[in-house]
Amino acid sequence: MTRADVAAAAGTSVAVVSYVVNNGPRPVSAATRTRVLEAIELTGYRPDVVARALAGGFTHTFGLLVPDVSNRFFAELAHQVEEHVYASGHLILLADSADDPVRERELMNALMERRVDGIMLASVDADPDLSGAIAGGTPVVLLDRIAPSALTSSVVPDNIGGARAATEHLIEHGRRRIGFIAGPAALPTSQDRAAGWESALAAAGLERGPLVEAPFSRAGGLEAGRRLLTGPDRPDAMFASNDQQAVGLLRAAHDLGVRVPQDLGVITFDGSQDAAFAIPSLSSVVQPLAEIAEHAVRLLLARPHVTARVTTGHTLALRASCGCPDGPTAP
Amino acid sequence: MTRADVAAAAGTSVAVVSYVVNNGPRPVSAATRTRVLEAIELTGYRPDVVARALAGGFTHTFGLLVPDVSNRFFAELAHQVEEHVYASGHLILLADSADDPVRERELMNALMERRVDGIMLASVDADPDLSGAIAGGTPVVLLDRIAPSALTSSVVPDNIGGARAATEHLIEHGRRRIGFIAGPAALPTSQDRAAGWESALAAAGLERGPLVEAPFSRAGGLEAGRRLLTGPDRPDAMFASNDQQAVGLLRAAHDLGVRVPQDLGVITFDGSQDAAFAIPSLSSVVQPLAEIAEHAVRLLLARPHVTARVTTGHTLALRASCGCPDGPTAP
DNA sequence: TTGAAAGCGATACCAG
């Protein structure tokens, strides 16, 4: 079942089959077209993706490169991306850099070698090296990093605004000593979320509570929580940079007998299902995953190629951890 | 930088370059070999993966088809698989069937069209249709399903043994009315875990506690928990079919004021990080993810192609939810 | 041991 078979069955040439399949680049008469279509139906012909890629076409495959698929935020993102590309017949080549910049670089190459039609990159790096992709002509959408040049797209959340909203909410609850679990200091994401936290505090005339830096992981949050909650002058609320850290923090509080939300209000950023199902359920700034996925896919799918920087909004999911009532259904 | 350039630089033919790169199928004299190697170094030549695949070789890409990447068990599995294939220069084409058998079928085809070197399939189906893959000659490793024929491999946990061990542990704690949250009844996985639970109960001369069927999700566990915990004759312990269900159950208990482990002992199957970080931390039958990934990858990598049915062991991680003491570090 | 050349399956140019 190659197009040679189809051509034979349709009594035409392989070129015409190609024109029909691709709707171009040459026109085909209606009569021949239907004849070819029938032949395709008859033979059950499916174009060979690999051969097509070799000849310069598309692979109908996108790359998704994340620091850690087992981070629920990225897992849910991957799920959403799948959902969005599925309709257009694309598949996802998933790469996991395991938080390693070197590996990220290598995987970018591996992705390009496989001729993916585009790459969605959630980089471990503050500003990843995109020169290879640009040179190779592979469209890239940066996730959670602002594109360094107009050559590549990005879709980022409003980190500052979200962090500010979260902190403000804690303040409204009457919390006065509000700490922050930051992510790795070098990342813009970390800096922006810190900035939002600070600005809310400043606007309310409050001192900055303790800031501790930790990896974006449960273990990081656990460690940070232990330090924070056993130290002198314990905060009465914490804003965590992501859900994983918050889950770790919750565990630290639990182990130390610190009650959430009575003794410690907690709010977090990301809003994955981990937040909804934590005990107590975690209030959080929710990133619109479906929207992020949709934008990223749309930018990659667009012909001719376009680039854009889109900023996504956020909502606040208020649950038990900050002191808000928890509805009957957790999520 | 094609092998023509390398051939030119080495003063040899393209065929020889191929022989050197692939270590065959024809021998090459030591002298020429080093000359070619130098030329490769010099030109920075990288073989074109796509062309190589077209010419009949391999794509150095495996397919991983799961029901839901955002299920932490599969996310962690994906992570492990990545880890294991990385060294051999492979990448993972990730497909998410969203629990839909039809979609699963389509994705299998999509994977095969892309000429993946092998497929790891965690099917939604009790016995998935592998005829296409077998006909196409694509090696498949079934995860969590026993291979229906000797033509395909499988790696499965000891569902019965694991479930029995979990239930026995609950019994040792003095629990007497032990319920079970089952998965979808049609799946062998569900049936086996139920069988293990029953056999432990029978061996101890205990009556079967309530059994309720629920999807393998948090929402499923939540719903099941609500039903179980508000009904008459509430169980004093529950065994959940997977971590997601257990997390939902924990939430139901929390909402209803049922204390875990005092009023209700809980133990689960899978042992993802969700279990380690739940509050209270969940005791569970731990599946050796790294081992599963390793076996699956090894079976796919093996040349010549081999098939096998491997059963993986399990360990019990005893934590707070069953009444065991929780160490200072949760995980 | 080496090289020339025939595919692999599809694209798209150039004639007709």
Added chain:
DNA sequence: CTGGTATCGCTTTCAA
């Protein structure tokens, strides 16, 4: 509007 055919980069058979 159609049909040859060169091309993509590599593998591998067949001869030398």
